[in-house]
Amino acid sequence: MDKLDAIFAPESIAVIGASTQKGKVGHDIFANILFGGFKGTIYPVNPKAKSIIGVKCYTSVTNIPDPIDLAMVILPPKLALNAVKECIAKGVKGVVIVSAGFKEVRGEGAEIEEQIKAVCRAANIRLVGPNCLGVINPSPDVSLNASFSSRMPTAGNVSFISQSGALCTAVLDFAADKGFGFSKFISIGNKADVDELDLLRYYHKDPNTDVVMIYMEELSRGAEEFISEVREMTSGVNPTPVIAIKSGTSVAGAAAAASHTGALAGSDAIYDSIFFQSGIVRCHTVNELFDYAQALAAKKIPNGDKIAIVTNAGGPGIIATDMSENSGLSLARFSDETISELHKYLPPTANFHNPVDVIGDAARDRYENTLATVLSDPGVDGVLIILTPQSMTDAMGTAEAIVNIARNAIKPIVCSFMGVVDVSDGVKLLQRNHVPVYQFPESAARAMGVLYRSKQWLSRKILPEYAVVHDVERAGRIVQDCMDRGQTTMGELDGSELLACYGFKTLDMALAKTRAEAIQIAGRIGYPVVMKIVSEQILHKSDAKAVMVGIVTPDEAGEAFDKIMANAEAYNSMAKLDGVLVQESAKKGREVILGVSRDDVFGHAVMFGLGGIFVEVYKDVVFRMAPMGRNVARRMVKGIKGYPLLAGVRGEAPADIEALEKNLVSLRAMVTDYPVIKELDINPLFVHEAGEGTTVADVIIKFEPLKK
């Protein structure tokens, strides 16, 4: 038995801090459990009361004569800590602390939260909260409403996880208004112990949960752990769709970053990649959350992107067509059989092509016949039905017909019954029978789009991983040397050496400390060469006029050395000049940028985009977190808007995308091996034509020890 069963389906509950005073949380939660018709037994605990709402009260949880599965704790921090210790002594299996005043207020509250967490962990019991709304399980076997909210939702197949308690009450109201049922509903507050991932694991195994909705304020786990597990839940055996709303401001912190990658790695971009890689559908409004949950809860997804639209009004049909195309769908082209079949049922003024217009005076039969006909067309992957109330409209009858057809259909059917009042009986019938129904056609089309994305996610192509071999030993020495010298950044010379250990093709180069050395190195490398200043204080070498290219003779090399040193000196007389880097000229290719930025909670995000102005002005980049192998890298490269520039436009040969993918996989491996890497820019990496590989033309790496 899962430990969370004690929380979602307890047989007995102690409400510690239950109160006789109406309006107090300790009273209301007790009352909500009691009046919610809980199938087990509840015991109020309050040393000062004899009974609460007529139920015998106990002075302490330890005095309760029966075993207790779940303790609901509504007490200020210090008392809560004592209560939890008593719960442990009593052998309670799960604890929910509803009260606030813990980590969120910092100071003593935070310390007590840490202590509670520690004693629960030591006792091996699960803890929800503190600072949460509670837990609800409307299943008739349990009928548990251990929450602030007096509203018990109806039972359904969607489970909810909310970090915010306040949002829960609003969501419950909203759901009631939409006739939306829940399987399990929980608010996790400060997440001292139980968090989203724990609950996702539980919901994934729960036979009564078909879809999970999450309201997330922030994720508190490493991205790799979260993504690895959740992508299995959303696309492995017995997949469970997950939809999340996450608000993330992307402004803070970015200004301080030293690299392009750091500057672009806002939290919003990171969350986008975490959700994308986990297969979680991200949405931005609560309306979308419910719209998509409803569609996914019907458990039918289209095999392809071709949908049929059936409508009794032209305008809404246009809206649906438009929004379908915006949602990645396209309109099916009917077979000749379908069209001639439609001619049997529809009046001559109807539109027999997609979107089918059954005309304003359509009653039940036209909808019924048309739906059955288009649904059986092999070129149709799903159907969107629009009903607008007009004089002959039979909303109830049409809903009945849809329900009957939907019951045996493999393809998804979504509806838009427009209007709130006139069509409400039909809408309720559809809802009761799990046929997704929306007020407006744009919502229905968007929901169908999400169903198709779900199909794409489930059937995504997975290629075998690249076999990459890295010289980890040599890389370790390079990094260690850098650490030993107390460096916080690594420039092109060492950086290229490090990258070379991970299979990157780098340029031949060496540091010249004198004019003579510069000439000698250039001779060894072979002309033309590039020369540039090396100084930790001069990051923008071009600004200092300390980069020279196309040097073709020993004399030029000598002159370049003197000039670069002089310009650097003039640019910043305080800078320590290490010398001049003499470097092989890079074979040109398409310029891309590869980067890394580390977040102390999530870990490293790897970035990819086109280089130069594309990254600066268009910010056309993609981030991906670990785990990141060939398949993630491949979708990453294809994920930028400028991908056609790599694949080849205007008859250009394609770039070596495979080599680029390997570089990304190796870069990911490198930062996993050396978590001390805080930021990294390979800018540019030249990607040559297919088969000719890539070349690192510049790199900068910043180190920062991990916190704690």
Added chain:
Amino acid sequence: MDKLDAIFAPESIAVIGASTQKGKVGHDIFANILFGGFKGTIYPVNPKAKSIIGVKCYTSVTNIPDPIDLAMVILPPKLALNAVKECIAKGVKGVVIVSAGFKEVRGEGAEIEEQIKAVCRAANIRLVGPNCLGVINPSPDVSLNASFSSRMPTAGNVSFISQSGALCTAVLDFAADKGFGFSKFISIGNKADVDELDLLRYYHKDPNTDVVMIYMEELSRGAEEFISEVREMTSGVNPTPVIAIKSGTSVAGAAAAASHTGALAGSDAIYDSIFFQSGIVRCHTVNELFDYAQALAAKKIPNGDKIAIVTNAGGPGIIATDMSENSGLSLARFSDETISELHKYLPPTANFHNPVDVIGDAARDRYENTLATVLSDPGVDGVLIILTPQSMTDAMGTAEAIVNIARNAIKPIVCSFMGVVDVSDGVKLLQRNHVPVYQFPESAARAMGVLYRSKQWLSRKILPEYAVVHDVERAGRIVQDCMDRGQTTMGELDGSELLACYGFKTLDMALAKTRAEAIQIAGRIGYPVVMKIVSEQILHKSDAKAVMVGIVTPDEAGEAFDKIMANAEAYNSMAKLDGVLVQESAKKGREVILGVSRDDVFGHAVMFGLGGIFVEVYKDVVFRMAPMGRNVARRMVKGIKGYPLLAGVRGEAPADIEALEKNLVSLRAMVTDYPVIKELDINPLFVHEAGEGTTVADVIIKFEPLKK
């Protein structure tokens, strides 16, 4: 008196085609007028009935003994035509034809519609429809519900125009559910006479209309007329905000276009520019339409983008902050006075900085004091209040406090009372008092964003127009010559000449028909020169290897001539080769594309974007319709994502943006002078550094006579 008064506020109505049979449109519309409490007099017309719902019936409108303002016609096309003729004989002032079967079914129906339109125009009376839902005016003085829908909305200050009748019933239901009132409500169907622009003019003058909502399927007027008038309504004296929902598929037709501009000028891009230039807020869902209308109907807009958020729960506060930033707003920084004032009212655990968290147990007083305090901070331009139902929450009292403060406030206040049922009394109070209130904070934030956009639109900077002089006479000769020769395209040679008449700097060039001519022309122009094939059959000259650059000697020029002719011949042996163009080498600059595409209804759309791969891969372009002077051109140039590349990035000098703006204004003037231009690409135009102008480096123009 406006002619549309007869339609919106008639004193007498004849319902022609009224029916005794319940469920028929002719019955229901009559019943809806009667039971809707119409303040004037209604007369049913039906040759076969004595009375309808107890009201004396007339055999013909001409037999009615009293004058008639409005005739509602519910008859099939042929009978409708007769009825309209009788109405004219009777002296009726306005006609609404509800029935369908006209233009939308083509053939005879369309012909009859044309006839009806003609007789109405000749008689100088206004016609609404055919194929529409009717007209509603809930004002207590009129109380007119001449529509399909039995639902009379409450009176309000928002007027509605819908092209689709079907959508109207759904919108009326939706509005009823939201407690949303209307001033006037009309469905215009086929728009045989009265269309959106007529109604916008009427609503703009209507003292009872503060906001207009439009549901548009397609606009049937030229863009210039529409934009010129509507932008005055939305931003001139006594501005009326207009919000529109428009569905436009952008796929059709684009494949056939011959130019970049034509390929990118999808109808959606055109509508976007029409709405943008008119100052119409475009939205994509009916929810947004209502959300924005509610906000604008409160008639308060923020002076700047700085808002304060007041909440009793952290999570929704984060959502609101996030969505505010996404909506172009930013969070105000409170003054020290504000913060110390807040300390007087709020508990120490509150958050005193923006977003202000008044904590879950806040009752009315904390909200009241906090709202008053932040509203009076001079750094705050508007306030967003979030209330989530918790145990101490007083939704009704808080709503009262908000209403009292809002009554005297100049700054806008928008609310999110989360939840449907628990807070509904408070919500209703806010609605009755015109304080915008939303279910979820993201909607409130988005609505505040629209209010700020409204402010930006009203206070946009308007600079004096450029004085541009064009050699229209010479341009006319060039175009005429081209027409006389029967050409449908104009290449670089003539095209440059034409552009030169409009102030464009073009390259010195001439056509060489022989090797000797090529050498002679190159000598006159001065080396280096560029040479390229001229042939109507070879549009992609590079593909044919028929372009050579950097030609620096007479010998090279001669060789280039032979080679280009040979390559062109090899590329397409059927092509007629006019010769080789010898051209001055262009001084480099930033590459942009200027284009034009003509739509037969809307007129010319002018396009601007960065050239080369930017237009091909990133499609980073902006379209604008006429009227288009300096101010439109300026916002157009600033409107592309890549604008920083023109303004100067990485310390680059800015490009000559003023010259570019002048080019755009002149290009607009040119296509207005020569509507025969169907498509045009100037690709690239080199924009040199500020003060150094621009140079046309290639141009192609396609002609097509205007239809009808």
